Amino acid sequence: MKLIVGLGNPGALYAGTRHNIGFSTLKALAKVYKIAFKKDSSTLSLSGRVKIKDQNVILAIPLTFMNLSGIAVGALLKKYKTDLHNLLVVCDDLDLELGRIKIKDSGSAGGHRGLQSIIDSLGSKSFPRLRIGIGRPHQDLDAANYVLSAFTKKEKEQVKEIIDEASQCCRVWVRGGIIKTMNIFNTRSRDNE
Numbered sequence: 149m150k151l152i153v154g155l156g157n158p159g160a161l162y163a164g165t166r167h168n169i170g171f172s173t174l175k176a177l178a179k180v181y182k183i184a185f186k187k188d189s190s191t192l193s194l195s196g197r198v199k200i201k202d203q204n205v206i207l208a209i210p211l212t213f214m215n216l217s218g219i220a221v222g223a224l225l226k227k228y229k230t231d232l233h234n235l236l237v238v239c240d241d242l243d244l245e246l247g248r249i250k251i252k253d254s255g256s257a258g259g260h261r262g263l264q265s266i267i268d269s270l271g272s273k274s275f276p277r278l279r280i281g282i283g284r285p286h287q288d289l290d291a292a293n294y295v296l297s298a299f300t301k302k303e304k305e306q307v308k309e310i311i312d313e314a315s316q317c318c319r320v321w322v323r324g325g326i327i328k329t330m331n332i333f334n335t336r337s338r339d340n341e
Contacts (some may be wrong), residue, residue: 150205151230152177152318153193153221155239155262157296158211166282167214167295169311170238170262173280174207176315185209191223200322206230217262218269225270232275236321238314239263242291244281247306249314251278251333253326276326280314 154174162168178185178196185194185207195208206228210220225235233253239262244250254274257264267273285294299307313333321329 149228149230150200150203150234150236150322151208151224151228152205152236152238152322153208153210153217153224155210155214155217155237157214158209162296164298165296166299167240169240169280169282169307169314171209172307172311173238173278173314173318174209176311177207177318180315180319183207187211188227191227192220193224195224200319203322205322214262215265218265218267221266222269232270232272233326235275236318237263237266237275237277238318239277239279240282240295241279242282242284242295244279244283246281246283246303247310248281249278249310249317249333250281251276251317251321251326251329253330276321278314278317278321280310 152174154170156162156168156171181198183196183198185196188195192212193208193210195206198205198207206224208224210217212220239260243258253276256273257267263277285291317329317333320332
């Protein structure tokens with residue numbers, strides 16, 4: 149069983165914000181497979197089951213706030229008896245410019261509080277993560293306000309494209325594993341510079 153978790157904050161107030169691009173990617177995946185998310189109080193998440201090629205996959209969106217993502221991810225791993233290398237966490241990244249994605253097999257939180265919560269909860273940094281670039285704010289806007297802001301009208305078309313690419317990246321990870329996915333998408337992302 150593979151588990152793909154998109155990070156973000158629940159509620160209408162946060163819908164479409166930069167910090168919720170992980171949610172948006174999971175919703176795009178669910179749309180491809182025509183599944184509806186169902187609330188699962190045992191994992192504090194919305195989740196749905198899909199089959200990608202021959203693999204059973206759980207798509208999940210935590211209902212905890214971003215900074216408590218580890219609680220939901222820990223519960224999801226326990227419920228589905230999934231180990232860390234079969235977990236893919238999808239989140240935003242301030243240090244990648246808008247339009248870039250990067251997938252890694254492990255690493256630090258890099259200042260991302262959702263990832264830090266997961267690392268703290270699991271006691272490990274060794275799980276795949278897909279970071280989606282949202283860029284850095286202008287000097288007059290602090291990072292906390294920036295990540296909770298909506299994308300501009302000009303950015304929205306680019307965001308749609310990057311969510312499509314991130315969704316495709318998730319599907320390749322399920323079918324081909326982390327190394328193949330890194331070779332395809334991290335190279336592609338560098339080529340677009």
